[in-house]
Amino acid sequence: MSTTDAFPSPSRTDVPLPRSASQADFAVSVARRREDVVAGEEIVRHSFASRVIHWTTAVTFFLCLFTGMPIWTPVFGWMSVFFGGLAVCRWLHPLLGVAFSAAMLVMFVHWVREMVLDRSDRGWFGPKLVRYLRYQEVDPDGGKYNGGQKLLFWAVSLASLALLATGIVMWFPEVFPVLLREASILLHDSTFVLFTMAIVVHVYLGTAAEPGTFHSMTRGTVTRSWARMHHPRWYREVTRERTGPG
Numbered sequence: 001m002s003t004t005d006a007f008p009s010p011s012r013t014d015v016p017l018p019r020s021a022s023q024a025d026f027a028v029s030v031a032r033r034r035e036d037v038v039a040g041e042e043i044v045r046h047s048f049a050s051r052v053i054h055w056t057t058a059v060t061f062f063l064c065l066f067t068g069m070p071i072w073t074p075v076f077g078w079m080s081v082f083f084g085g086l087a088v089c090r091w092l093h094p095l096l097g098v099a100f101s102a103a104m105l106v107m108f109v110h111w112v113r114e115m116v117l118d119r120s121d122r123g124w125f126g127p128k129l130v131r132y133l134r135y136q137e138v139d140p141d142g143g144k145y146n147g148g149q150k151l152l153f154w155a156v157s158l159a160s161l162a163l164l165a166t167g168i169v170m171w172f173p174e175v176f177p178v179l180l181r182e183a184s185i186l187l188h189d190s191t192f193v194l195f196t197m198a199i200v201v202h203v204y205l206g207t208a209a210e211p212g213t214f215h216s217m218t219r220g221t222v223t224r225s226w227a228r229m230h231h232p233r234w235y236r237e238v239t240r241e242r243t244g245p246g
Contacts, residue, residue, distance in 0.1 A: 035050065042221040045216040053110050057107050060096060061199065067093040068089075068093050097167045100163075124147030141233050142232055145231075163191055166187050166191070
């Protein structure tokens, strides 16, 4: 379908390009309100709302991280200077934790339907995930989100619940028994370490490892070649084109 055709029927995902708009500006404009549509030579992957939710969650997470690390160990005490000192971090960190939990809840509700694991995702529970991280395999049946991304979604969702629950116990220690407080400290610390490691991998895969991915969370769009390479099934669904041999 040409980008100058009339508006498509509801079954199509192409959006016509106005004569006065450039390809790039048009794609960004479409990405403010829609997803999974072809806009000129780009494909809209994330709407403006999705990107706001993502970045709000990311910002609150890193604020929690940087206010929590000086509390965790004196090694990172220098970080507290940026927030007004250790005493400020002690009362600010729990409040930021509440903000992060709220953002995570909104993100969960926003994406949960797209993160349901199906039969094609079963292989990600094992060697397939390792091969993907080593760039040894691209999932030919990868939808908008592959099995690895879905697993990360569920892992961080559960981790955020653990951080919230244990954080509440640590925030109001006089309400809970000593054993629960000690267990909460251990679980909170170990969860935050694993969570941070997962986010580091997530950031790496979304930037240096897969060029073009970060673009989808800033402008909201990806190129056709990026979609065809990393998420073939999603590309076929959006463009109605075939991929692969045959």
